[in-house]
Amino acid sequence: MPLTPEQIAASPKALEGVRVVDFTWVRAGPWATRWLGALGAEVIKVEWPLSERGRTTGGVPPGMTPNLNTATNFNDTNANKKGITVNLRSEKGLDLVKRLIAESDVVVENFSAKTLTSWGLGYDELKKLKPDIVYVSQAGFGHTGRHREYLTMGPIAQAFSGLTFLSGLPGSPPAGWGWSYLDDTGGMYIAFSVLTSLYRRNVTGLGQHVDLSQMIMGVTLNGSAMLDVTVNGRSSQREGYPPGNRAHWPGTPMLNNYRGATTAPHNAYRTKGAGYNDWCAITCFSEDEWQCLVGVMGSPEWAKSSRFQTLGGRLLHQEELDQGIQAWAQTLEKYELMELCQASGVPAMPVQSTGNRVDDDPQLRHREIYQEMNHPHIGRWKFQNAPFKLSETPAINYNAAPMIGEHNQEVFEGMLGLTHEEFVAGYEDGTFWPKSLDLYPYMEDMLKSEQTPFVGLGTSTKRDIPTKSDAEPGPLSGIRVLELADEKGQFCGKMMADLGAEVIKIEPTGGENTRKVGPFLDDIPHRDRSLSFWHYNTSKRGITLNLEISEGKRFSRNYPTPLMSLRDFQRRISTFIGLGIRRPSQDQPEADYVLTN
Missing domain, CATH: 3.30.1540.10 (formyl-coa transferase, domain 3)
Incomplete structure (x- = not known):
């Protein structure tokens, strides 16, 4: 059953106390901060109505006149956030945002490489405002190299990464993909990078700049094809x-x-019906x-x-x-x-259409993937909920996407301490809204209202941790992961291992089936020659263990203190071998257990 508003408010939140200043736009960046908000972070989205492309793309609910609050794409990707408008080209606006950053934990943006620096908010400046700030950027080609200032969007990055070429029929032009999947993938990389950097900060007291390239993320998804070139000397082709x-x-x-x-x-x-999706x-x-x-x-x-x-x-x-x-x-x-x-x-x-998924899929309904929420402008609609379930700290939609500038008064008066007169002046001088645009009715209501009580920013997450250098390379050093996974989970294990976690891959005797996936070294199939397996299992240790016999089960349960167990068995298999979710939580009460199937 869906949680009630009271249960939602009372639920523990994984990122409670973490404040994120969100400069993201369009899809990849907003997709990331949406999930940080679902995990309980306070996400404050900073916008300017003359340049927010995300609010002008996508459909509009039936019967509504399009405006900056109606775009379905924006309302989908920006749930769980507060929204403010401020002109960062003005001295007053920039100063207010700097004050906000100084009491925040994370800054996220997905502009081109030079944008934040041109505003006076590059990483060097951010460190002066908050020495342990976590700054995650995602430009098309990253912030370094000869292409760093090139402009791109998800489908363009997909093409340049090689993914588009690999998609298509033999002898036909590249088909591309039906959706900008590098935007969604990029968003999850951003979220993963934020969580990884917060973990490192909690251990060392140090912040950092995570410089992501959307194009290079696509390259990592070409792992087998890249190894085919570097190892076998053979370029990819669809023939x-x-x-x-x-x-x-x-x-x-x-x-x-x-x-x-x-x-x-x-x-x-x-199938029967012979319709387009039958x-x-x-x-x-x-x-x-x-x-x-x-x-x-x-x-x-x-x-x-x-x-x-x-x-x-x-x-x-x-x-x-x-x-x-x-x-x-x-x-x-x-x-x-x-x-x-x-x-x-x-x-x-x-094969399911969008309508099938929303209206006909009992599994998605059971997992509450579509949650009805009230939006103050477009009304009550179903929005995507978090695609993952957390047993102790639910990740859910806490609120619908903000209307543009909806939380200006709450943030500028209530959190940053402007007087109501100063707040009104910010609209009159163009700091909070362009003079060329009409105000929305709710903005006029804010200007006519009384002073919002000052509550302050509080403080961002405080830790009694001495600042020190990393003892070991990799931000996830100190985490041990037991991985029982095939193609779905092994990529997650690879990312954690490459970032310093001790990932111990457990395979059945004789090796797992992903060792049979080509291409192979010199085209000779063998469990130790799969380039696909090589790519998805870097930086790990590997053992074989028969989990269907009592000795194997006993060993896996008593393995020294794993901090995480990563599995993607079907649930019935995990239960059959005696490693269902209940048993790890009893044997290792402080361990995290991740199951995908």
């Missing part, structure tokens, strides 16, 4: 890809080995899964043919295989097909 969604197509060259003869069936099948994806990775699918289909005679009794046979006869599955799939609704397959242990999921 080796199989047609459609298949994993492999016999007779085609296996250039790059990005997909292999590992699974069949492996496709999306048209499809369901089905994959069988094992003989058991294939036999289960045959049973779900009612054991038709064609599926019993000797041609389909082995993986090699199914790969060789994929056309007939897909035709048979398609004939069955189109007799069922996509959700019905999913339920039948999943109940029998066959991986299958429907």
